[in-house]
Amino acid sequence: MSLLRTVNPESPADPVGLTEPSAEPRPFASRWWRDAVIYQVYVRSFADSNGDGIGDLPGIRARLPHLARLGVDAVWLTPFYASPQADGGYDVADYRAVDPLFGTLDDAVQLIDSAHGLGLRVIVDVVPNHTSDQHEWFRAALAGGPERDLYHFRQGRGTDGELPPNDWESVFGGPAWTRVADGSWYLHLFAPQQPDLNWENPAVHAEFDSILRFWLDRGVDGFRVDVAHGMVKAAGMPDIGAREQAKMIGSQVLPFFDQDGVHAIHRGWRRLLDSYEGERIGVAEAWAPSPERLALYVRPDELHQAFNFQFLTCPWDATAMRAVVDASLAATGSVGAPTTWVLSNHDVVRHLTRYGADDYAKGLRRARAAALLMLALPGSTYLYQGEELGLPEVRDLPDEARQDPSFFRTDGQDGLRDGCRVPIPWEGDRAPYGFGSGGTGEDTGTGTDTGTSTGTGTDAGTGSGTGSWLPQPASWAGLSVAAQTGAEGSTLELYRTALARRKELPGLGDGGMEWRPSPAAGVLDFVRPGFRCLLNTGTEPVELPTPGRLLVTSADLAAEGGTLTLPADTCTWWAIP
Known part of the structure; x- marks a missing residue:
């Protein structure tokens, strides 16, 4: 019997991404958005350049080589505009100015230019449903x-x-x-500090056309449209007649969300985007009650992509996953658009914790397997910062550290969003793990190679330094970029390998797929040109004939003769004739 593992690509000499790669930047592909891998940066939690504990634009710029080496195609930045920060920057006071917390307008332009120099496109947030009350x-x-x-x-x-x-x-x-x-x-559909705009007024349309042009003229490659489903309200603003309306979002049409009138706005923006060279794109953050309703946002004359939240919310179940994949592909395919796949973002509990609850090891196994499934599906994928490190949700943040407005407005809601926004670890064995010095001058080491990641993500209030705006768990030293670089079996190396293979294989990315009969209950099996993916969501290992040449596996495999044992919670990629 032999044990099968994937071979990591050569690890870079600089594990934490501070030096630009020596290779020539990848050329920009045409129709790049149809199968791009886009990495979401939550600006205040990615990298801090000045030691104030808050991530900023110069910090992001310094860490861009990490993203280039990871193998992504684009970076999406959450809002960095002038804001009182009542909701993490989604309360914008001036859409054309950079908040001093994050740097200057010149910093933003330099970041865009540096990203382009590394072959990375840049997508920025636009927040059109509401402004700050300080606007x-x-x-x-x-x-x-x-x-x-x-x-x-x-x-x-x-x-x-x-x-x-x-x-x-x-x-x-x-x-x-x-x-x-x-x-x-x-x-205000969100916080009181975020009054909703009246999109029936032509001045609002004209202002946002001008805002989009301002940033397009500075080189951005597109916009993620916040609350793209929310700008138009039903005539007369009728009562809903039900409580706990937030739980209804995404399951039915509400008089303040997913109104048909929003599509005229998006068609106007598509014309504006198409007037610029370089395939600038619009991405809808749209909660719709069905895949068919979501597909309306990506018709040929509207936005280019829409987030697929049905996939994000799907349980760890093969039948449910296949149903979501089929429905998603059918809906977007009906309008000729690509499907997007995403597992986590800055508004939801990290998928590792959703899959494993208090069992970190189980959650990590499933998160690694889900990542391979997602990257093998047709279309474009979004990665949320830190998922390539196997970061869990931080669920024991002290109340005094929390900043999410929903926590305060719901009398102690259980950390709706703060837990997924804790700054990521880069290096060293003490917080802030290279995120920023926090003025201490400590934590500048390169970290210890632990081989595999075993952090539990707990004890956020213990052993954490003061160098980040939310405290980092003491257990995250083994999850840092430096600790995982070159470590066989680490989650970071798994992502690097999978993203490299995705670019090498012509059958991945955009295109079709075909399901094969499942070899056992709980197993998903599909093929694409020259490629086969097998995912075991069950609780027991499954024996089956070896499918071909192993490309990537989320866990070690046992093989003997022509028989493969596929462990539970494991996904594998195979090259086939």
Whole structure:
């Protein structure tokens, strides 16, 4: 009997990505967005250049070589615009200015230029559903100016207008309306500091056209459209007649989300994007109640991609996974668009923890296997920073460290988003693990090669330094970039290997796939040109004929003669004739 492993590609001399690769940058491909691997950077948690504990644009620029070596095609940056930071920058006060927390406009331009020099495209967030309450428009609206028509102000109900205009609830909890000094109410589907814009006013359209052009002129390759399903509200703003409306998002059409009117906005933006050279793209963050509704956002004259949240929320079950894959491919294929696949982002519990709960080892096995499944499917994939390191959700953050507005508005909601936003570890055996010095001058070592990652992701309040805006677990030393680089079997090397193979194999990326009959319950089996993928979601190993030449495996395999034993929670890639 032999034990099969994938062979890691040659590891770089610089494990933490501070030196640009010596190789020539990869040329930009045409129609690149149809099968791109796009890496999401949560700006304040990626890399801190000045020791204030908050990630910034110069820090990201310094770490871009890590992303180039990882093998991704593009980087998506969360908002870095001027903001009071009531919701992590998604409350924008000035869309054309960089918040001093993150750097300067010149830093942003240099980051874009450096990324392009490494063969990486840059996608930035645009937040069109709402502004900050500190935006000049809203300040003028509160003062009674004509800018009030740029938002949704309404008179309240009740004897003296003391009740909100309707029963809509904020996604962050509580009512979606706040009363102001003159007795009127304004709509905010998120935090009170994020008043919703009125897209029936032509001035709003004109302003966002100008904002998009501002950043396109500075070289960005596209926009991730925040709340792309939310800008248009149903006529008359009718009551919903139900509570806990946030739980209904993505399961049914609501009068404030997924209204048909949003598509006219996106068609206008597509025309604007197409007027620029270089295949600039729009990506919809759209929660839709069905794959068919989601496909409307990526019709040929609308946006290029839409996040596939059905895949993200799918349980660890072969039947459910196959159903989601089939429905997703059918829906986007009906309009000629690629499907996107994503497992984690800055708004959800990391998939390792979703798959394993308190069992880190089980969650890691499943997360590694899910990554290979995702990267083998037709279309484009999104990676969330730190998933290539096997980072879990941090679930024991102290209350005093939390900053997510939903935590405070729901009277102690269990860490909806802070736990996935903890800064990532780069090197060293103590927090902040090379994220930033935090002014201590410590933690500049290269880390210890531990061979495999065994961190549990717990004890966030123990052993953590003060060098990051959210405390990092003491157990993350073994999960750092430096610790995993060159370590056989590490999650980082698995991602590097898989991304390299994905680029080498002409059958991966865009194109079709074909399911094969499952060799056992809980096993997914599909082929693409010259390629076969097998995933065992069951609890027991499965024996089957060796499919071909092993390319990548998420766990060690046992093989004897022509028989392969596929362990539980394992995904494998094979080269076939």
